[in-house]
Amino acid sequence: MRLFPILAAIAVSALIYVFVLERDLLTGGAADEDDATAAVSDAPEVNADAPEDGSPSLPGVVVQRSTAREIDSAVILRGQTEADRQVEVRAETSGQVISEPLRKGTFVEAGQELCRLDPGTRAASQAEARARLAEALSRLPEARAKVPEAKARVSEAMARVEEAKSRLNEARINQNAAQKLSEDGFASETRVAATEAAVRGAEAALVSAEAGLETARAGVEGAAAGIEAAKSGVESARAAVAAADREVERLTMTAPFAGLLESDTAELGALLQPGALCATVIQLDPIILVGFVPETAVARVELGARAGARLASGQRTEGTVTFLSRAADSTTRTFRVEIEVPNPDLAIRDGQTAEIIIEAEGQMAHLLPQSVLTLDDEGDLGVRVVTEAEEARFIPVTLLRDTPEGVWLAGLPDTANVIVVGQEYVTDGVRVQAAFAEAAE
Template identity: 50%
Template sequence: MRIVSILIALLVTVALYLFIFERDRLAGTDPAEDASEPANAVTLDLPPAQKIANEVKPVAVVARHSSARQLDSAVILRGETEAARSVNVTAETTGRVINPPLRKGTVVEAGQALCELDPGTRDASLAQAKAAETEARVALENARTLATGGYASETRVLSAEAGLESARAAVAQITRDIENLQIKAPFAGLLESDTAELGTFLSAGAACATVLQLDPIKLVVYAPEADVSEIKLGALTGARLVSGDTVTGQVSFLSRSADPATRTFRVEVEIPNPDFAIRDGQTVELAISAAGKPAHLVAQSSLTLNDEGQIGLRLVGPENRVVFAPVEVLRDTRDGIWVAGLPDQADIITVGQEFVRAGVLIEPHFDSETAQGTETEQ
């Protein structure tokens, strides 16, 4: 009986092992397949709305075909007008003014007398100097005659020559002093101040008047480092004054040294001003022509920012994937914004660009509008 009980216990143990651990093998099924069946069953049992949500659908956007056009570029700067020359005409000798003053605003010619000083005793001093010159000349001739006969030394001749040269210098000095009694305009221009009043005593260095040369006049602006490389000598320039008047000229000077305080470069443009209509110190806005570059005209609303804060446009890329293209804003006009940095042909997303990112699959719908007209105002 004991042996039978032991056999029965062994059979039961084997049966339990096979049922628990080898059930799948005995049934002829793969555990991996059984593990995948629940997931497949779940997927097949999903409702239709959730199945559609799990699928990758392209995002519908509106795009526009755009072609690059050559845009005449210009550097826009603000500055002021400046006289071509401005000089404080001063006295070179002393004396009292004996002529009536010329009033400010008077047009003067080069060499015209502005202030005339009282000669005083200069005429007498000149006569005395000329007499001394004649005496020195005679003394030199006598010394040379005596030296030829052996009655005078060579030193006496040299002394006589020195005396003659000194007398000539005195004559020249007094003559020049008399010429300086008339203070003349150094160039043609306009009086910015009255000349010295009648009876005013002027010492050497005292101001007689201020003369401005306004034809031509200079337009002076300061270009930042980012723009100075686009400006060339001789470049055509259009200028608009505060009054609304416009003039044209050419760049006549471009500084090679930056202002140490502002790090900007001085630019000068010469403008004809025969009627003196442009005054010194007026505010002016300059548009200096620069080399053109290909650009696209886009709507301002099409511009967007990427995650790094760069301004740009979202384009339809290969396989209808979104591509972000950084751009450079060149000019803002009534028709849109001119931007550079895009390829010659670009498909710009104009509606929906804020709801997609680079790499997103899209379904572009191109609008029927033609490209916007070229800009007429430069």
């Protein structure tokens, strides 16, 4: 019972061997020549560049040999034009306008009349102030003349004091002599009493002379005080005249500088109060280009640097940097820069948008196609190059300028083999097979 299954398995194995492994023998030998050609044409193509040892082939990339060149590293900004000066001329006193108005757009010279107010009684006040000044000036010589008179009185009083002192000394000598003679019995008591009375009279005369001297000295001080009072009166009168003259000057409002009227002057008959607007004057020659430099580029801008601008209208102009702020804007963290531009024909208006280019120090850079730019795993902008070891390497770069011919990049060596095709399919350290392309002009 067990022998039959074993013989059946052996027979099936023999048949499989014959049909699979010995197929050529069953079909009559080798295939003909046409079948052999078809088999060769259907075979997969062998990579000619594959290493003979059977290792995988290197990825192919296209490389451009680039050499750095020096370019003008200009700072490019967007800004606007501003008038060099703009002033609102306002009234400093009240009054009714009595001058004909000037229309906006009129060119005015420095000092030209813009508005004139009715003087009213200001002329009379001015004349009164001048009359008071003349009166105060006339009092000053009179006050000065009293000083010599007072000094003469002092000298006279001093002489009287000296005279009184001499008489007092004489009276005292006579008194001493009378007393000594009276003691010896040679003079009567009446004579002694008379000498004593003379002494008292001399003492009284001395007191009176000294009092007169003090009065005379007080007169000198009074005369000096009169001079100071006269001087104060003169200064007060002069101040009143100056105030009256200034009030008259305020009646006429003039242009502070040559420029254009941005608004009509005050209308004839209008009542102006202090602070009321007469006219707005702007100066457009020279005109100022205003931009804001980011803090990353502020170190490249210098005072006196040449600058150019293209207005929104297409007009081009040139000037020099005259101001660079030392303090950044608290919101934008940018620095204000001003460029002075000649504008003799007043063709450039206030408030026009401008694209500003400021000249900066030259910098070495490579001109490459924009397509070579790529990002690394950290998101840094750069390019991939082929090293001397024929390995790919990522180098971060700085984009300086975008032109129709390509982009100017900084950060690469003076000479670099930049991958222009295939940079997205290799990573740092991977060996590549490079094929060189022509460099951009």
